[in-house]
Amino acid sequence: MKVIHLNTYDGNGGAGRACLRLSDALKANGIDSKVLVYYKFGQNFKIDTFSKTPLQKAKAVYNILAERYYSKWLSKSVKTPFSLQWFGRSIINHPEVKNADVVHLHWINHGFLTPKFLAELDELDKPIVWTFHDSNAFTGGCHVRYGCENFHQQCGNCPILKFNGPNDISHKTWLRKQKAYTKLNFHIVAPSKWMAGSIKFSSLLGTRKASVIPNTIETKIFKPYVKAEAKKILKINPDKFVLMSGFMPSKNDKHKGTPYLIEALEILSRRPGIKKENIELVIFGNKESAEMPTFPFKTTFLGTINKDDHLAKCYSAADAFITPSLEDNLPNTVMESLACATPVIAFTTGGIPDMVKHLENGYLAEYKNAEDLANGIEWLYLHENKEDVQKAARLSILTNFSEDIIAAEHIHLYETLINLHPK
Structure with a gap:
């Protein structure tokens, strides 16, 4: 079984670490697992990147910075991350993506996969799994919701945006995501019961199937010392x-x-x-x-x-x-x-x-x-x-949360989705 994990960065942040840990756990349990990132900062040979040539790297940097600065300019002075998802790239023709049996998405913001390019994944005609490391997938742009419940409806009147109203950017982003999700069938993995509960309340994905499977950790590295x-x-x-x-x-x-x-x-x-x-x-x-x-x-x-x-x-x-x-x-x-x-x-x-x-x-x-x-x-x-x-x-x-336990749960999910997928 070939599984390709997609993340924006290589271990830069909690999602990147969780993604790599899962891939390593799967490999240790006999799965052909690989991590492919939008932009690679480090030298980890186990991680490949979409942005290899100088031109690809320059385009990625432009997309990342444009996404981050436009979002910051349109947001109030609050320390709550918000993504516009205006900038991105198509990945469906990449050989690693095309050859995989399962495509596993992780954190795909900062100029990587917009709703439009997410919807394209349907053309691959293979199981898509998406682990939600934060709330962005089912909101109009925010990654951390605090007490806001606008995602229960169709977003809009966003408390983060400078220019908010019923038809603000958060509502328009919600509509773009709704259009993309109607085209793409994917299975959600919620790392926590709290995240699974939040998804059920969302107007975008409340009816979708979700499995609660935690992240894992390297128990032979993170171990007790005297x-x-x-x-x-x-x-x-x-x-x-x-x-x-x-x-x-x-x-x-x-x-x-x-x-x-x-x-x-x-x-x-x-x-x-x-x-x-x-x-x-x-x-x-x-x-x-x-x-x-x-x-x-x-x-x-x-x-x-x-x-x-x-x-x-x-x-x-x-x-x-x-x-x-x-x-x-x-x-x-x-x-x-x-x-x-x-x-x-x-x-x-x-x-x-x-x-x-x-x-x-x-x-x-x-x-x-x-x-x-x-x-x-x-x-x-x-x-x-x-x-x-x-x-x-x-x-x-x-x-x-050990490697073998979490790997086994993911492998069972992958096998189930492959067997259910139309041949």
């Missing part, structure tokens, strides 16, 4: 209780919930059972530290970590991983942390409850409740059997 030794590698006192968090953009960032983390840490620092000098905050993937907010505990900024084995040691050095995200499908950081036996403290939102089991392998705080987020940190800080929680974290990944 915490005391991992802390020494990061030059942290082994006796410190280490809190870790991922990319902290700015205090005003909406999607990542940074203000809630700051407030939770402030609340925690004032509690009588907490010794501030015993706690250290570690942040990886940050921008310039000058942009960082002020935290009430000693803070170490690790910067961007490009090697997964070192990242696994960083997770292992932490006693708790905190993600204050307000909307996330199935965040890689949560899965990575749990795989390294580091419990996760997060809001009850998106697909996070699919991974974090309250008071078992982590703590699920009430949504947008900084006080409860602090409760979660304190719960783990004062826990008498931290090792039990750590073991539960690792076991939850091996049991539900």
Whole structure:
């Protein structure tokens, strides 16, 4: 069986990582699986690209930048990503696409596949699978919806757009997608129960079949290390209780919930059972530290970590991983942390409850409740059997998200779709 995975970028972002991890898992289980991206930044020999020649690369860069800047110009000053999908390219004549038994779409925005070029895939006359890594496929342009329910109807009056109204760009994009989807039969994969539920409410795709199959992770790379030794590698006192968090953009960032983390840490620092000098905050993937907010505990900024084995040691050095995200499908950081036996403290939102089991392998705080987020940190800080929680974290990944389990679920889906496809 030949499966071709299509993504805009090669591992640049959560969708790219999830796409490559799935392809590797499938190959390890005997499937001829390949990743083909619109624009390739890295040197990974396992990933091929549509944009090989200088002219193809230049066209791709133009499309990507035009899509991003036009979207930014038409959007309000809010940190909610929005895609116009005006720019794209046809892929149906590419030999890898034509020779595949199954075409598996992932994240295809930023100048790659517009609704028009998506509809063309019907000409291939083969099963199309599409994993939704965010909400864009069933909205009029936004990738993160928060409380907006316009996608239940036909979009329009978009709160993100500068020029909004009943017939605004979001509504016109919705109509373009509707036209394309009526021509293209595809099977949806939702990585989380939350995403599957969202799809059912959408006016565009609510009647389509969707399978809930999570992303996977490299369990032999993201694995536990001895915490005391991992802390020494990061030059942290082994006796410190280490809190870790991922990319902290700015205090005003909406999607990542940074203000809630700051407030939770402030609340925690004032509690009588907490010794501030015993706690250290570690942040990886940050921008310039000058942009960082002020935290009430000693803070170490690790910067961007490009090697997964070192990242696994960083997770292992932490006693708790905190993600204050307000909307996330199935965040890689949560899965990575749990795989390294580091419990996760997060809001009850998106697909996070699919991974974090309250008071078992982590703590699920009430949504947008900084006080409860602090409760979660304190719960783990004062826990008498931290090792039990750590073991539960690792076991939850091996049991539900390991490579073989997720590969088998995808293979079963592919085989079912091939057998159902008209010969």
